[in-house]
Amino acid sequence: MGEAVIFFGPPGAGKGTQASRLASERGYRKLSTGDILRDHVAHGSELGRQVKPILESGGLVPDQLVLALIREELSGGKAPKVIFDGFPRTLAQAQALDQLLSEKQVALKGVLLLVVPQRELLNRLVKRAQLEGRTDDNESVIQRRLEVYEKDTAPLADYYRGAGKLMQIDGTGTQDQVFARIQGALNGGVR
Ligand code: AMP
Numbered sequence: 001m002g003e004a005v006i007f008f009g010p011p012g013a014g015k016g017t018q019a020s021r022l023a024s025e026r027g028y029r030k031l032s033t034g035d036i037l038r039d040h041v042a043h044g045s046e047l048g049r050q051v052k053p054i055l056e057s058g059g060l061v062p063d064q065l066v067l068a069l070i071r072e073e074l075s076g077g078k079a080p081k082v083i084f085d086g087f088p089r090t091l092a093q094a095q096a097l098d099q100l101l102s103e104k105q106v107a108l109k110g111v112l113l114l115v116v117p118q119r120e121l122l123n124r125l126v127k128r129a130q131l132e133g134r135t136d137d138n139e140s141v142i143q144r145r146l147e148v149y150e151k152d153t154a155p156l157a158d159y160y161r162g163a164g165k166l167m168q169i170d171g172t173g174t175q176d177q178v179f180a181r182i183q184g185a186l187n188g189g190v191r
Pocket of ligand 1: 060087
């Protein structure tokens with residue numbers, strides 16, 4: 001039986017960083033839909049050309065495209081041990097993922113919601129824009145991404161809370177502190 005962990009939370013909450021660390025320390029494979037999409041854009045694939053304006057505007061890529069990527073990544077025989085970072089982002093994606101995990105006999109261990117106050121998110125995202133030069137990290141696009149999160153993605157917290165899967169993690173403090181909280185939550189299970 002495979003197992004999956006979902007990293008959930010607004011842009012700038014630290015999902016990517018924490019997901020990478022958990023993946024390397026616990027032998028999971030990290031699947032970041034944002035990274036996969038950016039990779040397509042960088043390589044100028046047909047999908048990349050299609051999604052480039054969406055990424056640059058801070059909107060969401062259509063569910064069907066994202067789900068096709070996830071299906072492709074999870075194809076193959078072996079039951080995976082996988083961390084999802086930045087996926088699912090809509091209710092339709094979450095429902096499709098449930099179905100996919102059950103088909104593949106993968107148990108959802110938990111959905112880690114990283115909680116960070118809005119003001120700190122903005123600071124972090126502006127800093128990241130300067131460091132990494134992501135084209136979707138300028139201030140108006142940052143604002144849009146936070147709005148899209150609130151409208152389309154934040155409601156998923158209720159979906160996973162209802163399923164008894166949500167683990168709320170304080171995402172403030174140092175990266176080590178946040179990681180320790182994540183490990184504590186995963187070791188203790190859903191409370
Ligand atoms: P991220 O790196 O996770 O912040 O994703 C960067 C951008 O990729 C987002 O602003 C969306 O445009 C797109 N994206 C990433 N993951 C998804 C997803 N699960 N559903 C729709 N769009 C996504």
